């Protein structure tokens with residue numbers, strides 16, 4: 001057993017991480033949001049000397065701009081929409097798969113789980129490039145789609161460089177993050193509960209809806225958070241497979257820091273995004289704590 | 300009239316014969332017990348009745364209707380699982396209402412029925428609690444209420460009390476019998492606890508290796524076990540090697556433990572062969588002990604013996620006697636009788652007497 005002092009000493013190191021890698025950068029970001037943009041990128045000096053009098057350069061202009069810009073609002077809405085679609089599709093595709101893995105015998109279970117994890121062995125970029133080939137203009141998929149579209153008299157389409165391609169890639173990249181927490185939840189379910197519900201008059205479908213599904217809600221929430229939160233800040237995918245009409249909020253933030261070099265606007269946008277994610281997490285958290293009986297359900 | 304007919308039901312798991320051609324008729328309103336050691340197939344038989352496992356062959360009829368191929372939800376019977384299987388995300392009241400909701404009862408009727416059941420099992424003040432907020436005994440009662448709420452034709456109970464402590468278990472015994480009598484629902488009860496089986500049941504089927512060893516009322520099973528297994532499994536029993544010396548139409552003369560000879564009544568005696576070897580079973584409490592040979596030898600067999608060891612149980616003491624030839628005899632003697640039985644220590648010389656009619660000859664030639 002550790003004594004109290006030792007416990008405190010041990011928790012010091014993680015606290016140090018948090019302060020250095022999270023708290024200080026966040027404070028810097030908030031500070032930058034109130035600064036004036038520099039003429040050649042970065043931020044303007046905090047104190048400038050005009051006519052022998054020192055002037056402190058702090059402003060709310062970046063906030064005003066961010067909240068009035070319809071462009072930024074549009075990017076936020078689009079990011080939300082993409083992330084919600086991605087989360088829903090990951091849930092619909094991932095749930096049956098997680099269920100199948102959880103119900104399969106010990107021998108196959110490990111192989112199936114491995115297959116879910118294998119994509120992580122290759123780089124994220126490589127996987128997106130793979131999709132660029134799959135969806136590209138010379139791919140069999142694109143050819144087939146255009147054949148079908150053509151027979152109905154529509155003009156041919158490009159799958160790549162579209163919102164469609166962005167969402168497909170987001171779903172593909174995030175699917176394992178939905179499957180794994182769902183699997184972890186479903187695999188703990190007690191089969192006797194299903195047997196009991198059948199015995200008490202529930203059909204297979206009713207058993208699923210009344211017992212399995214409610215008991216898996218913690219897994220659904222965990223998986224959805226793990227998919228939604230990274231999706232909303234994603235910028236690599238829209239940059240590689242999207243077009244001008246599929247840019248997301250992450251692209252704007254990156255642009256403000258690296259191309260337009262307007263750090264204050266980049267910071268403000270980052271703050272808004274962080275608040276949005278925090279707000280959603282809070283709502284989900286409150287919802288989860290309402291599921292009273294569930295807390296002990298999966299023990 | 301039989302409410303449940305099990306006809307030649309057989310089940311194998313991977314070449315392992317778990318239920319071997321079992322046939323049982325269970326009467327309406329009975330408290331029927333399946334008793335047997337671990338792994339003898341009790342749960343498997345029960346799960347086949349519930350529809351959770353399908354038999355390889357044979358038929359199961361409920362109230363004259365063949366239910367062998369019905370899915371579990373279509374069978375008008377319920378199971379109480381050893382782990383209670385309460386739904387952890389539902390309150391006590393919602394758990395009990397579950398079968399009624401599945402059967403699409405009206406909301407007002409459901410509420411009335413659930414409240415009635417809550418009262419029956421004295422859990423009204425716990426109706427809004429979740430299963431993790433009540434005790435094991437209370438969970439047990441919720442499981443019972445949930446299974447009786449829509450008045451099934453049959454209730455299957457798979458070792459429902461094994462997770463409770465001894466005192467609570469005894470209390471639940473009485474409650475179960477009371478509930479069964481009040482509701483009139485037929486109970487099929489699985490246990491490996493012989494005391495429980497004897498105390499609760501109207502009839503018991505003793506199972507071993509997937510077959511029925513004996514099926515009868517508790518007192519018959521206990522006092523007239525038919526096989527070595529039944530005699531040994533239910534309570535303590537002396538099983539002494541016995542040789543058939545002579546038979547008449549309704550008596551058999553035996554030589555027991557290579558020395559003691561006597562005749563007992565036995566309706567099956569005409570089927571025995573002279574010289575046949577079997578077992579003579581005698582319960583330890585049927586024997587009497589005394590320091591002096593004061594027994595009346597006209598009706599009793601009296602043997603001189605020596606105390607090998609004893610176990611003090613409080614109300615009585617179990618003595619182990621040595622009859623020679625590697626034969627041991629267990630005697631259960633009450634500790635507080637008026638007939639002068641006193642405590643015997645190791646190696647004391649004593650006389651032991653029994654009425655031969657108190658025991659049975661077990662014919663093992665058919666096994």
Ligand SMILES: Nc1ncnc2c1ncn2[C@@H]1O[C@H](COP(=O)(O)OP(=O)(O)OP(=O)(O)O)[C@@H](O)[C@H]1O
Nearest residue numbers: 312313317335336337338339340341342343344491
């Ligand atoms: N689904 C199954 N697959 C394979 N073997 C099984 C299965 N179910 C039961 N068995 C085997 O069948 C035998 C009987 O099991 P069963 O559960 O019916 O015994 P039981 O009499 O209820 O025992 P216990 O008193 O321990 O509960 C055991 O040897 C068990 O291993």
Ligand SMILES: [Mg+2]
Nearest residue numbers: 341342343457
């Ligand atoms: Mg069992």
